[in-house]
Amino acid sequence: MNKQRLIPLIVATALFMENMDSTVIATSLPAIAADIGTSPLTLKLAITSYLLSLAVFIPASGWTADRFGARMVFSIAIAVFMVGSIGCALSSSVTDFVIARILQGLGGAMMTPVGRLVLLRSIDKSALVNAMAWVTVPALIGPVIGPPLGGFITTYFSWHWIFLINIPIGLLGIFMAMRYIDPIKSENPERFDLYGLLLAGIGLAGIAFGLSVAGLSLLPWTIVAALVTIGTISMTLYVIHARRTASPVLDFSLLRLATMRAAIIGGFMFRLGIGALPFLLPLLMQVGFGLSPFQSGLVTFASAVGAMGMKTLAARIIRTFGFRNLMTINAVVSSLFLAACALFTVTTPLLLIMIILVVGGFFRSLQFTAINTVAYAEIDPAQMSRATTLVSVNQQLAISAGVAVGAFSVETTLMLHHATELTADAFAPAFLVVSIISAASAYFFWQMPDDAGHEISGRQAVEISSRKEAAKAVAKAASETTEDARDQRLG
Template sequence: MSDNSIGSQTVELDKTSARKVTMTLWLVATGFFMQTLDTTIVNTALPSIARSLGEAPLHMQSVVIAYSLTMALVIPASGFLADRFGTRRVFLAAIIIFTVGSLMCANSRALWQLVSARVVQGVGGAMLLPVGRLAILRNFPRERYLPALSSLAVLGLVGPLLGPTLGGWLTDVASWHWIFLINVPIGAIGCIGCFFFMIGKPQPIVTRFDFKGYILLVLAMLSLTIALDGLAELGLQRASVLVLLILAFAFLVSYALHSTDNPASLLPLTLLKIPTFKIGLLGNLFARIGGGAMPYLLPLFLQVALGYTPFHAGLMMLPVAAAGIASKRVIVAMITAYGYRTVLVSNTVLAGLSMASFAFVDPQQPLWVRLLQLAFFGAVNSNQFTAMNALTLKDLDTVGASSGNSLFSLTQMLSMSLGVTVAGAMLAMFGNVFSKHLQPQALPVFHSTFVCVGLITMSSAFIFAQLASDTRGIDARKTNAVED
């Protein structure tokens, strides 16, 4: 064979590899778009789903909790699965599971069926972003890695932007079933593309999975979530809730003891020795309770208390997303100029006040005031997430980046689940309080809930106040590594 023919084959091989790398990015982007879209598209349709299934609109939080909690439970195992079976196989399995779960959701005829189907969806969704990001990390040249993550970040913003409006529109013009059926053709295309183009073989050396630590974490998160949701939706007695809270604490302590000085632990707690990571992680856990509650509360509030249609409620979420996107560049300049402590303490208070301000909303309020209020909340909430992301990951070295990112992702999803759980519990509690005082209207119930959510968010400012005053600097690679 001549040198020319060998050279032409090499060029052709390079072109084929480059095409597969590019297709891998598109496939990961498609999976991430499905996951972020489904996180927000359901919220607008909850009242319609409740009527269809014969449930109370204020008792539908389990539909959201089942998805986000399942993601929190599965995320810690996603890296091991990708190493053991290869990113290609695991990502393909994730798309299939997510698509099957979507079909199950659309065919649900009772609340328990829908919650079960959302668990299946959550298993698939939990692996889409972490495994997809891992595929990009392992196969993209260094010079293309940051632009690839930036592309994912854009889609991470597009999903929440379209989700509420698309969910409301589909519910109005067709039925709530279509908010799940829309995933089926996207999933089918993703499966075909993944089968032919996705890159990612199993790793030659796979570290042993920490099953003991994983089980302890799962039991702790399940006990905590069931306890908080027990009084609101499950009808558990106070004694049962107390027992579950004690069990959750016991499992967390057991994991801490198991992880101490254990280099093979699932999520090494030695990372908490890094001050910025520790403060950022704890601040995220509490501040994101409000951030997780508001996407659930706002569409419900607009429909149940103010009489909006699903489509109009979805449209009202556009200022939130648009202001969040527009404020992304501002927060970086603010951190550079004033430092993390000043920015996070002040912005956390503003975020809490913006949430509590919805207690002043009434049907006679001018529309432009409501739009400005939603836009202001969207801006400060987005700034909060960006600043917390950057702070938490900024000082992780190369060795700790993977474990730190996994622990951070778990905290994000757990906090979102807790946010919806807390919001549902407060709605139930204030509903009982106002019904006893002959005020069954939904408006005071929501007003009281917004105030409490705002106070919880503002309380996390005390955590960020522990930062050193000169803490500055943003690593764009790590900031983009975890999407909101």
């Protein structure tokens, strides 16, 4: 198979493993807790510790890839993730399990941004849209397929297999990466910004962890507020520090580029709204409609089907309409399908729900592909590692914020209605809130230049071809007019 097609598949497989594993244990916590002698609530630490590990180590990924080579770091990250998976399967206490999840988070923190860096350094810009379409799918499918798969494995096999299935996938990924990915690394790696990493790590950990547990009743609101406040202060200190260093771990100067600014700010708002969907929809299906976790998973999996259908059409659609036009309109269209979830009731036919989720999944996946691709439209090769790190951090924060906003909206609805029991009615306002936030991202996409990303999308070539055809038509018409005039004079 052509490298231009094989490398995106290698990266996508690793990212699917990471995205799925971050959610797969959600439905299996009771079984795991019973087996290792603790409560499901206590074991929620396993989920939050994983997110914490991701937030802390992602900023170091860019420098590490430049220093040791993206292929080597990517392969080692998969290996670390596998070791963490084995540790989870062998855990006999909460402490063992949390440590193993932190190790998984370390592997995942390197896998995601470095995987994208491998892609950017291995694929021609003209083929980047198709490559990103493949890499976008795992991010959409993982959170959707994770909970039902976890429930299925736990019910019919054993929870240990949730983690052990990563081993053959990981071994195959390492083999394919070492064989087909070129050993590219920076010839002049920058000085490592340890102080910046500490500030950014504390800042991201506080914000991401605080937002992740907000509204989930895991910690008192005072502690959640303290975490977010400490994280915000630390990130503010980091921004001040980053202006004074030549090699920041998070390079916010990249936001001067119009395409990167739209991908970060607009992408954050869009992901925040869409990121709430995997949290709100299963709850609505299970708590509101009384479906089992497995049945709920089968329904919500419909959005993943739509995502898969997009990957073959993304490049053609973006080339036809251009990044700015497409992303502006599609942000609103995707948000409307998200808002449609507010209309779901117990009497809504499941077939209709699945159709809305399938079509909505198509547009959401198309938007993610466009955001992930246009972010790198103006990035020089020397800035690629910084860009992938910044994009990965932004995505992690957006997902955490999406869950927090979704949970807060549901709790606020319950409080306003003086209700104590969660019902289907409590979810409608939450879907509307997150859909409005997602739709607002269209403003930032519209701020991009009209020709944004034309080099990547191929739209410039289409426009040139169209202008040439138009010029030929004009010349032909002029020629015919001249001939007609000559004939009339001769006549």
